[in-house]
Amino acid sequence: MPPSSDRTTASAKPAGGSGGVQSLERAFDLLERMADAGGEVGLSELSGSSGLPLPTIHRLMRTLVACGYVRQQPNRRYALGPRLIRLGESASRLLGTWARPHLARLVEETGETSNMALLDGDEVVYVAQVPSRHSMRMFTEVGRRVLPHSTGVGKVLLSHSSDEEVRALLARTGMPAATERTITSPDAFLRVLEEVRAAGYAVDDNEQEIGVRCLAVSVPDSPTPAAISVSGPAGRVTEEATERIVPLLQEVAADLSKALAGNGLGAG
Known part of the structure; x- marks a missing residue:
């Protein structure tokens, strides 16, 4: 499927706007953006599409990697992980x-x-x-x-x-x-x-x-x-x-x- 063109940037969402936890919303948003991009992306690509600063994305990705939902490739790019x-x-x-x-x-x-x-x-x-x-x-x-x-x-x-x-x-x-x-x-x-x-x-x-x-x-x-x-x-x-x-x-x-x-x- 082609990448979504109408996905709201994560930075534009109010913190906990739906009564949820902002870091969770952002993490799932990043996973969906990775899927839209074919399953493998670089941090700069995620920053450009989501509007989030690189340090925030890096912190979220580090957590997702530790949980097995994302893995870091030898080329330093990130791919969807096997636990998904x-x-x-x-x-x-x-x-x-x-x-x-x-x-x-x-x-x-x-x-x-x-x-x-x-x-x-x-x-x-x-x-x-x-x-x-x-x-x-x-x-x-x-x-x-x-x-x-x-x-x-x-x-x-x-x-x-x-x-x-x-x-x-x-x-x-x-x-x-x-x-x-x-x-x-x-x-x-x-x-x-x-x-x-x-x-x-x-x-x-x-x-x-x-x-x-x-x-x-x-x-x-x-x-x-x-x-x-x-x-x-x-x-x-x-x-x-x-x-x-x-x-x-x-x-x-x-x-x-x-x-x-x-x-x-x-x-x-």
């Missing part, structure tokens, strides 16, 4: 738990399998699923990781990134063909992302698994890039069914966004 992985994995599981009732509504109203997925690094990871009552099962399962170029959720998630960021990701992952319908050209994929942005949803048409069609939308204002989808046999998830399923997906995604905000997880 455990927190992220736990948060992803909770996100999936809160999503399940909303996915269940999709299954109830469409009859097809519903999933929630996140963008984790260069991969899509499925964090929640409610299966269809039909005997046919999709390839997805909770915890599975796939490359984003061949999935509906991956297209939706990447549609929020710039073309340059998408090209860089595709260069790192390659574009292996899962089926003969998989898009394997960066230029063709970027054209599809333009269509996704215009339409507000993405389609995986036999691109990850032959015989399976998937429709996906973003979860607005999610604390981390997230998407939900409905998948089923191409004979049931038809063009006609798309006109009925997509508005429902968008409605459920909006409801899920409100639920996450109510749990204190909405983007702010």
Whole structure:
């Protein structure tokens, strides 16, 4: 995701303005800025983006390093630390738990399998699923990781990134063909992302698994890039069914966004 352009500078926040502890607010703000910058930054970069003086940043980073949430690289730059992985994995599981009732509504109203997925690094990871009552099962399962170029959720998630960021990701992952319908050209994929942005949803048409069609939308204002989808046999998830399923997906995604905000997880 591109760096946030509207993040309030930490120095502009009143001390304890939300009834909290200013040093904690500043520490978490720095962690988020590090994530926005790709996970590794220098102190001067953090000072420039946050507005905090270097001595303050150095003191906060020293504490974060001691706790394992940040580590200092040999080049003196700072990177997000391994202890954050455990927190992220736990948060992803909770996100999936809160999503399940909303996915269940999709299954109830469409009859097809519903999933929630996140963008984790260069991969899509499925964090929640409610299966269809039909005997046919999709390839997805909770915890599975796939490359984003061949999935509906991956297209939706990447549609929020710039073309340059998408090209860089595709260069790192390659574009292996899962089926003969998989898009394997960066230029063709970027054209599809333009269509996704215009339409507000993405389609995986036999691109990850032959015989399976998937429709996906973003979860607005999610604390981390997230998407939900409905998948089923191409004979049931038809063009006609798309006109009925997509508005429902968008409605459920909006409801899920409100639920996450109510749990204190909405983007702010």
